Amino acid sequence: MTTFTGSDDLRGARFEGADLRGARFVGADLSGVVMRGVDVADADVDAPWLLDGRSRLLVNGVDVTPFVDAELDRRFPGRAQRRASDPDGLRAAWAAVERAWDAALDRAAAMPPGTVDVRVDGEWSFAQTLRHLVMATDTWLRGAVLGVEQPYHPIGQPNDEYALDGHDPSVFAEGTPPYDEVLDVRAGRLAMVRDLLATVTAEDLAVPRRNPWAPQHPETTLSCLHTILEEEWEHLRYALRDLDAIAAGRAGVTEG
Template identity: 75%
Template sequence: MDDLTQPAGSQGTEFVDADLRGARFVRADLSGVVMRSVQVGGADIDAPWLLEGDDSLLVNGVDVVPFVDAELNRRFPGRAERRASDPDGLRAAWAALERAWEGTLGRAAAMPAGTVDVSVDGEWSFAQTLRHLVMATDVWLRRAILGVEQPFHPIGQPNAEYETDGNDMSVFATGTPSYDEVLMVRAERVGMVRAFIAGVTVEELATVRANPWAPEYPETTLSCLHTILQEEWEHHRYAVRDLDAIEGK
């Protein structure tokens, strides 16, 4: 399949009687796109942010977003708790997330050697996903909430291009650590979040923080924790999806 990059000024382009079978849109903004009398059998859409906003996704006039959200909650027990807003709810939400990852880590460990380094369709490998989550914890807990000036562990350290291309496969500033190293650092970060949530208070959840990527926009401790939970569940979903694909082959 040809790799075509459209110019930034292609908004509003109209496709009439166009054959887009097999086309792949990566990091593309398709908000507000209107499709009429189209064939979409076998289409595969992954839009994680849709479920967090007020937007809708209409298929034949039906908003399917609530159905997608409910189905994902069914598939991933504990996911529905990711928006918990009080200390006890957050502790339960994090415990559910840890259980989900424990099962998936065990599944990856039982698969053939090298599985954790396999990339499916150009996406991050399982090991790279864990490295990304180390970075996410360092950004939203260590930098945003705890105020650590240099929050990054080398395994999750983003390179200079990360802020402009957060999905680039070369976002890591370091080389390729062993999977055992990745697991060790990942476990440390999971423990950090668990320990913080264990002692967090209602008052602290309302404390205003600076957005780590855009300091001019305020966050709260709660919104930072919600971002961590969102990152964790979305990347867990990706990891399960790719392990399923690897097994299917």
């Protein structure tokens, strides 16, 4: 099987009559890709940034983005509140996040032992997803909003972008920490957001904040909270998708 990596520049490449059945694109930039007369039966596209309000996905000339967004809101009650812009709306949005994740935790706990450490198609396990959300909260709440100089808990799960952005990934622990510890730290981070929202004011939401990844692009308390909410809903979607795959015994399921 041919593998292309970041060192392969395929921008502007042309594929005519090529057989790409079963090909897998991970972390690939396919923006502006044009496909004509293609067979996309059973194709599976996961593009979270498609829903940032600035992108379109045209299928047979129809922008399907608003349909995808509306369907995800239907499947995940409370997701539509993630762009709330006032204190009361944000509190309601966060309560919805906590309810949704409580249900996901209950579902994972009811599955066979070890389920939380199972990986599907090489992606993060349920436990790793929770650890990543710890890191996301540390980045956007503890770091950006609260200004904590060393915001990261060692249990956090970094992604490749973190390491590539010149940050030191050694602050994070190696290996697989006990799941009970993951749950404890994760619960603490949920409470941090809840506590902030309990007293936040409209004036607080407008305070400028430093973007931890791109300092040249200023943020506000509100935009940092919106990023946290987006992270929560997107990773919940991934986690539930993978629990479905594990429960169904689909191919691509491996131990952590």
